[in-house]
Amino acid sequence: MPDFQPKIVAFVCTWCTYAGADLAGTSRIKYEPNVKIIRFPCTGRIDFMFLLKSFAYGADGVIVSGCHPNDCHYTSGNFHARRRWIVFRELVDLLGMDINRLCFSWVSAAEGAQWAEIVNSFTEQVRTLGPYKEYRELAEKDKK
């Protein structure tokens, strides 16, 4: 599906990755426009329900990104998030959801170029996977 433009939602923490994405912008680094960034105070605030809802409402991929370990503005939010994602990933994998559509990363406020690279490579990955139909079609039944 060469023309397929995936919808990707990025849940990012305001202190590191959001600032990193901002740096990518002010540095005029071009990257894939498929990503919609949603800013959160901390990765610790990002509930797994946000990810599930994104898929149900049309996302083909989800990025979750925040401060590197030991760099959290609130000291430990990213450590808590890390534990959560370790368990969550295993769980949805057992359920047969596509974990290749989930991307977790640490991007600091100084890593604008790395942010662009993560978005580019993940967009390419999701583009190859195609639209996440199976989950969305099931979700459509919810709305009827």
Next chain:
Amino acid sequence: MESIRKKAKELLEKNAVQVIIGYGEGLDKSVSAIFVRKPENAETLIFDDRCVHNLAVYLLKNEIKALGKPCIIAHLAALRTILQLASEHQITEDDVLVLGVTHKGELMEFAGFKDIEKYIASANIDISENEKEIINKLEAMTREERWQFWVEHLSLKCIKCYACRAACPLCYCSRCQVEYNQPQWITVEATPVGIIEWHITRAMHIAGRCVSCGECYRACPMNIPINLLNYLTVLTIKEKFNVSAGTSADLDSVMSSFKSDDKENFIKQS
């Protein structure tokens, strides 16, 4: 069985406890939980192979709390539940008198939670081979097959009666996430994705706390193996963080604690 009845009678006569939470004969050869409040009724208590239910679920119910101090007949999983509840500050040693039973029906008396910890340390608390095998089988399938399996067995079957929640001794929140409607995270009606979201939510909220008693599966009227989701979190947490729930009364909550060197292999970094 006799020793349980004798002990129960004695405790009620002494008024050491006001209610015994134990197993009794139910309808049609089934077993149900009974709440014995008079010494002469201690004869109705039973214990045999059918007594597998986790009675610890009743410890936090307001109706039972209102009866006075309880004594609970607790098998291994229930003992673990009690320690887990203690670690979550839901019960203290003074709130409950614990009478342990081995699977053969032998009575065990404990001096305190520390004593229970010792017993659990020596017991086998692994997930049964049978369930491990099913999880392994699922993991060996392709992703699409697994998805099909759960759509068929969970998404299109579950009626969202929340029996799993009611039977789970660790689902004690006075207001569950599914009852919130601003925002409404999980649909009220039994819709395919709403069902999956509910079971993921439950597994995640029980993660690190589940003592794998299997009560959710037993309670399920549709016979959905939902306990597998919880067991997977149990296995993952044991493997990655080396913690087993219900092994100590002072255990830190797994999902609200962390180690700075928790290992993962999927977070991208430059």
